[in-house]
Amino acid sequence: MTTDANVADASVHPRRLFFALWPAPVLAEELTRDGAQWLAQAHARPIRPENIHLTLAFLGVVHGERVECFRQAATQVTTPAFTLVLDHAECFRRAGILWVGPSALPALLLALVQQLNAALRACGYQPERRDYRAHISLARQVRRCPRLPVPVPRAWEVREFVLVESHLEPGGARYEILERWPLTAQ
Ligand code: 2AM
Numbered sequence: 450m451t452t453d454a455n456v457a458d459a460s461v462h463p464r465r466l467f468f469a470l471w472p473a474p475v476l477a478e479e480l481t482r483d484g485a486q487w488l489a490q491a492h493a494r495p496i497r498p499e500n501i502h503l504t505l506a507f508l509g510v511v512h513g514e515r516v517e518c519f520r521q522a523a524t525q526v527t528t529p530a531f532t533l534v535l536d537h538a539e540c541f542r543r544a545g546i547l548w549v550g551p552s553a554l555p556a557l558l559l560a561l562v563q564q565l566n567a568a569l570r571a572c573g574y575q576p577e578r579r580d581y582r583a584h585i586s587l588a589r590q591v592r593r594c595p596r597l598p599v600p601v602p603r604a605w606e607v608r609e610f611v612l613v614e615s616h617l618e619p620g621g622a623r624y625e626i627l628e629r630w631p632l633t634a635q
Contacts, residue, residue, distance in 0.1 A: 463510050463511065463512045463513075464510070464511055464516065464614050465508075465509065465510050465511075465614065465615040465616075465617070466508040466509075466511050466516070466519070466612060466613065466614055466615070466627075467504050467505075467506060467507045467508055467612075467613050467615065468504070468505040468506045468508070468523065468565060468610055468611070468612055468613070469502040469503055469504050469505055469610065469611055469613050470502065470503040470505065470533070470605075470607055470609075470610055470611070471502050471609075471611050471613075471626060472501060472502070472503075472585075472605060474498065474499075476603060476605055477498040477499070477501040478498050479603060480498075480501055480535070480549060480585060480587060480603065481495065481496070481497070481498045481501060481587065483538075483549065483587070483600055483601070483603075484496075484547060484549070484587030484588050487538065487547065487595055487597055487598070488547060488587075488588055488591070488595065490595060491591060491592065491593055491594070491595050492590070492591075492592045492593070493545075493547065493588040493589070493590055493591040493592070494588060494589045494590040495587065495588045496586055496587055496588060496589065497621075499624075500621075500622065500623075500624055501585060501587070502585065502613070502624065503533075503550075503583060503584070503585045505561065505562050505565055505610060506562065506565055506566060506569060506574070506576065507577075508569070508574060515572055515573065518571070518572035518573075519569060519572050519574070519612070520612065520628060522565070522568035522569050522571060522572055523565070523568070523610070523612065523628075523630050524630065525564070525568040526561065526564045526565055526568065526610070526630065526632075527564065527633060528557055528560050528561040528564055528632055528633070529557060529632055529633045529634065529635045530606070530607060530608045530632040530633065530634060530635050531555055531557035531558065531561075531607050531632070531635070532555070532604055532605065532606055532607070533551055533555060533558060533583075533604075533605040533607050534551055534552075534555075534602050534603070534604050534605075535549045535550060535551060535585065535600065535602065535603040535604075535605060536551065536552050536599065536600060536602035536603075537549065537550055537551060537552040537599075537600070538597040538598070538599075538600050539584075539597065540591055540594030540597070541584075542594055545589060545590050545591045545592065546584075546586050546588070546589055546591060547586070547587050547588040547591045547594065547597075548584035548585055548586045548587060549584070549585050549587060549600060549603075550582070550583045550584040550585060551583055554581070554583055558583055558607075559581065561610065561632070562581050565610075607632065608631060608632055609629050609630060609631045609632060610629070610630055610632065611626045611627075611628065611629045611630075612626070612627045612628045612629075613625065613626055613627065614627055
């Protein structure tokens with residue numbers, strides 16, 4: 450476990466938090482380029498490469514010592530590292546989101562989400578009822594989803610997961626990685 454930022458003051462003010470997988474900058478840039486290409490003719494708001502991520506569990510606004518409880522819960526995850534192949538592009542039409550993800554949910558990603566959810570429940574977290582849809586949003590405010598190709602598959606070696614704070618700023622969300630937990634070696 451490594452700490453990227455000062456999480457010592459986590460109990461002081463409410464924070465908008467989520468657990469996620471965070472790609473290396475090279476992969477984030479590739480995905481951003483893919484999205485920009487597909488949306489070249491469409492009206493949309495692309496997501497900046499530094500904001501590209503895959504959400505595991507969205508915690509919402511978290512107060513006080515629950516932050517510490519969530520951090521402790523993360524240490525209980527024992528899922529091994531895995532490869533995530535991003536080979537599917539789609540739009541959530543109603544939400545106006547273009548995203549990429551795996552065409553088939555890897556068993557180890559599902560195991561990671563389930564383990565995390567189970568541990569977070571002890572802190573009062575209510576996991577989403579609907580099935581988990583692994584997706585990396587590439588653009589928002591997509592008015593008309595273009596015809597999307599089968600993407601060049603991008604292989605992501607997933608070796609850690611992170612706790613992120615979302616700062617809602619006038620220019621859009623800014624994400625700050627607060628802490629990282631390694632997945633165990635396979
Ligand atoms: P999205 O990419 O599909 O919008 C930070 O807001 C991250 O948490 C985003 O990746 C967002 O998914 C995800 N998320 C999941 N549930 C959310 C919710 N109820 N409100 C805001 N973001 C949510």
